[in-house]
Amino acid sequence: AVVAGAISLPLAIVTINKLPVSDFQKEYLRSQIENIRGGENGDNTISLEKARTDSIFNKKVEAVKKYMTYAAENVNFNPENIKISPEKIVASCDETGFDLPLLMAQAHMESCFGLTPRAQKTNSVFSIGSYDNGKNTSIYSTQDDSIAPYIKIVQNDYLRDRSIEDMLSPGNFTNKNNHRYASEKNYESNINSVRNRIINMFPILSQ
Numbered sequence: 001a002v003v004a005g006a007i008s009l010p011l012a013i014v015t016i017n018k019l020p021v022s023d024f025q026k027e028y029l030r031s032q033i034e035n036i037r038g039g040e041n042g043d044n045t046i047s048l049e050k051a052r053t054d055s056i057f058n059k060k061v062e063a064v065k066k067y068m069t070y071a072a073e074n075v076n077f078n079p080e081n082i083k084i085s086p087e088k089i090v091a092s093c094d095e096t097g098f099d100l101p102l103l104m105a106q107a108h109m110e111s112c113f114g115l116t117p118r119a120q121k122t123n124s125v126f127s128i129g130s131y132d133n134g135k136n137t138s139i140y141s142t143q144d145d146s147i148a149p150y151i152k153i154v155q156n157d158y159l160r161d162r163s164i165e166d167m168l169s170p171g172n173f174t175n176k177n178n179h180r181y182a183s184e185k186n187y188e189s190n191i192n193s194v195r196n197r198i199i200n201m202f203p204i205l206s207q
Contacts, residue, residue: 029054056207060090060100063202067104068113070201077115084114084125084143098151099164100205105195106150109187114143126150132183154181168192 019029064086072079084107093100103126110127111119122139124130125146129138140146157175159167167173168188173181181187199206 056204057090057094059204060207061086063205064089064100064104067108067198067202067205071108071112072115075112077112081115082113083123084147088144088147092147092151096151096155098155101195101198102154102164102191103147103151104198104205105191108194109191110182119143127182128153164195168195 068082068086069079072082089103089107090100092098093103107113107125111125114120114123114125118130118136119125119127122130122136123143123146124136124138124140125143128146128150130136138146138149140149158173158181160176168191170188171180173188173191175181184190
């Protein structure tokens, strides 16, 4: 029932269980309800503001799906073979404050969202631990498992206290040991170009 601009928790949970979305997304929405249940207000309601936030999450997920399909089809990959979860991508960026368009730009450039043969073998969507000489030092159980290590490495070793614009200036995508993320000469400008295209195509992803 809807009372005073809010939805009762039991009804919300039943509604979530019936939604035509993935189990991951249902789990995410239920966890948000539990967070509210344990909040200080103790009124067991989901506010309209929370409903709006969940709506933004869903829109971001749909935008990520559309861009991944676009990227795959652009190089004649079958988008149905994409294994990495759009819900996991969005949730991970929301939880860590990581720049979603940057993550997507690197996932696109490094492995076309896990569709390249090397990424299929290692599940390293962002080429963490994958070297030019063919050596692979990071192999993940699933492609979703490669998201958190990537975010941690970029946040702590590459971004540090810098802006994304600074990091993506020519030759500047370097870690604290001055090693570049990739050996490609124009890597920074290419990532920046893809990131800007993603933002232009789907502005919601930069919110």
